[in-house]
Amino acid sequence: MAKAWTPSSWQTHPASQQPDWPDPGHLEQALKQISSFPPLVFAGEARSLEASLGQVAAGNAFMLQAGDCAESFEAFSADNIRDKLRVILQMAVVLTYSLGVPVVKVGRIAGQFAKPRSTPTELVGDVELPSFRGHMVNGASATAAARVADPERLVQAYHQSASTLNLLRAFVKGGFADLNRVHAWTQEFVASSPEGQKYEQLAAEIDRALRFMRACGIDTESNSRLHEVDVFTSHEALLLGYEEALTRQDSTTGGWYDCSAHMLWIGERTRELDGAHVEFLRGVGNPIGCKIGPTSTPEMVLELCETLNHAQVPGRLTLISRMGAEHVEDKLRPILRIVRSAGHPVVWACDPMHANTYTAVSGRKTRNFDDICAEIGGFVRAHSAEGTWPGGIHVELTGDDVTECIGGADNILDAQLDDRYQTVCDPRLNGRQSLDLAFRIADLIRTNGLA
Numbered sequence: 402m403a404k405a406w407t408p409s410s411w412q413t414h415p416a417s418q419q420p421d422w423p424d425p426g427h428l429e430q431a432l433k434q435i436s437s438f439p440p441l442v443f444a445g446e447a448r449s450l451e452a453s454l455g456q457v458a459a460g461n462a463f464m465l466q467a468g469d470c471a472e473s474f475e476a477f478s479a480d481n482i483r484d485k486l487r488v489i490l491q492m493a494v495v496l497t498y499s500l501g502v503p504v505v506k507v508g509r510i511a512g513q514f515a516k517p518r519s520t521p522t523e524l525v526g527d528v529e530l531p532s533f534r535g536h537m538v539n540g541a542s543a544t545a546a547a548r549v550a551d552p553e554r555l556v557q558a559y560h561q562s563a564s565t566l567n568l569l570r571a572f573v574k575g576g577f578a579d580l581n582r583v584h585a586w587t588q589e590f591v592a593s594s595p596e597g598q599k600y601e602q603l604a605a606e607i608d609r610a611l612r613f614m615r616a617c618g619i620d621t622e623s624n625s626r627l628h629e630v631d632v633f634t635s636h637e638a639l640l641l642g643y644e645e646a647l648t649r650q651d652s653t654t655g656g657w658y659d660c661s662a663h664m665l666w667i668g669e670r671t672r673e674l675d676g677a678h679v680e681f682l683r684g685v686g687n688p689i690g691c692k693i694g695p696t697s698t699p700e701m702v703l704e705l706c707e708t709l710n711h712a713q714v715p716g717r718l719t720l721i722s723r724m725g726a727e728h729v730e731d732k733l734r735p736i737l738r739i740v741r742s743a744g745h746p747v748v749w750a751c752d753p754m755h756a757n758t759y760t761a762v763s764g765r766k767t768r769n770f771d772d773i774c775a776e777i778g779g780f781v782r783a784h785s786a787e788g789t790w791p792g793g794i795h796v797e798l799t800g801d802d803v804t805e806c807i808g809g810a811d812n813i814l815d816a817q818l819d820d821r822y823q824t825v826c827d828p829r830l831n832g833r834q835s836l837d838l839a840f841r842i843a844d845l846i847r848t849n850g851l852a
C-alpha cells in the first residue's frame with residue numbers, strides 16, 4: 402500500500418534539478434502569491450483530456466504533442482502563439498485524414514518554461530556561471546547577474562501562461578481552426594516547395610473530401626465540429642514548488658489537480674522511482690507523461706507504471722520514448738511487451754528529438770530531419786511487431802522560419818544554421834519541416850499497415 406499523498410509530500414523525497422534560490426524567503430513569498438492566483442485550467446478539462454487519451458491507449462485515436470523546447474519571455478507575442486498553433490493544426494489535419502482517427506492536440510505551451518540541465522554550472526570562457534534553467538528561473542545571457550535564480554520569474558511565468566492560454570482558447574473557438582482555412586494553408590505549403598509537391602496527391606484528397614462534405618450540405622462555418630478544436634496544454638513538471646502552488650482540490654470530485662496545465666510530464670532526468678517528481682505526479686488527477694530514455698529497463702518502466710497508474714486507468718499515463726534512431730526498435734520492443742502483458746493501458750508516444758541531438762561542424766547544437774524520421778520509423782515498426790498502437794508523437798517545433806534543425810522541406814544545411822538560430826534551448830523544427838514530418842508520419846503508419 403502506497404503512503405499517503407499530499408500536494409507537499411514530494412518535499413520529503415530527493416528533488417533533483419531544482420534551482421539554487423539565493424533568498425528562500427523571497428521564493429516562499431512568490432509561491433504564496435501564486436497559490437492565491439486563480440487556476441489556469443479546470444479539473445473537468447483535465448478529465449476530458451484523460452478520456453481522449455484513453456481512446457489513444459485503446460488504438461482509436463492519435464496524440465500530437467508539440468511546441469517549444471522552452472518558451473521564452475522575449476519571444477512572447479500574438480504572432481508567435483498564432484504561428485505555433487497554425488503548424489500544430491496543419492499537422493493535425495494531415496494526421497486525422499491519413500490515419501482516419503481523431504487527433505488529440507496537446508501543446509508544449511503556456512507553461513513550458515523550466516529546463517533540466519546536465520550540469521549545475523557551465524564554463525563560459527574561463528568563468529564558471531550557473532547554468533541557464535529556463536526563463537522561469539534565470540536569464541540566458543552569459544553574465545553572473547543574469548544567471549541568478551529570481552523567484553519573480555515564477556510569477557511572470559504564471560502571467561505569461563495565463564495570457565498564452567487565453568489567446569489559444571480564443572483562436573481554437575473563434576474560427577482560426579476552421580478546417581477549410583487550415584487546409585488552405587497546407588495547400589500553400591504544397592504548392593510552394595519541391596518537398597511539398599510530394600504531398601500534392603494527399604492534399605488533393607483532403608480537398609476533395611472537404612468539397613464532398615460541402616456538397617452534402619455540411620459546411621465548416623455552420624458546423625462547430627469543423628470550425629472549432631480543443632487544444633490542451635502541457636509542460637514538464639520540473640519546479641515542484643510552482644506546481645504545488647497551482648495544485649487545487651476539485652470541488653466536484655474532491656480530487657487534487659495540478660491546475661498549471663492539462664497534462665504534465667516527468668523528464669528523463671527526474672524519473673527516479675523514489676524521487677520527488679514521481680511522488681508529486683502520482684497524486685494529481687491530471688493525465689501525466691513520463692519520458693523513457695535508452696537507459697530504462699523493462700522492469701523500471703513497469704515499476705513506473707505501477708506507481709504512476711496503479712489503478713490502470715486508460716489515458717492516465719503516457720510513456721514518451723526517446724531512444725535514438727539507432728536503438729529505438731531493439732530497446733522499445735521488450736518494454737512494449739512487459740507493459741502490455743501486465744495489462745497497463747498506456748499511451749505510447751515517440752519523442753524523436755531528444756536522443757538525436759548532436760553538435761554540428763559549425764558548433765551549433767542541432768538535429769537531422771532524417772534521424773527524426775528514422776526514430777519514428779523504428780518506433781512504428783516496434784509497435785507493428787508487438788501488436789501495440791503507436792499512439793502519438795512528441796516534438797519540439799515553432800511556427801517561425803528558423804534554421805535550427807538540418808534537412809527536411811527546403812533542405813537546411815549545416816552552413817545555414819547560423820542564419821536564424823533563435824531557440825533559447827534545444828533546436829526546433831520550423832513550420833515547414835513540421836508539416837513535412839506530419840506527411841512522413843502518415844506515410845509510415847500507413848505503409849506499416851497500422852491505418
Ligand code: TRP
Binds near residue numbers: 490625628630631
Ligand atoms: N473538430 C475536429 C477535430 O478537432 C475537426 C477539425 C476542425 C480539425 N478543425 C480542425 C482537425 C483543425 C484538425 C485541425 O478533430
Ligand code: MN
Binds near residue numbers: 470471797827
Ligand atoms: Mn528539449
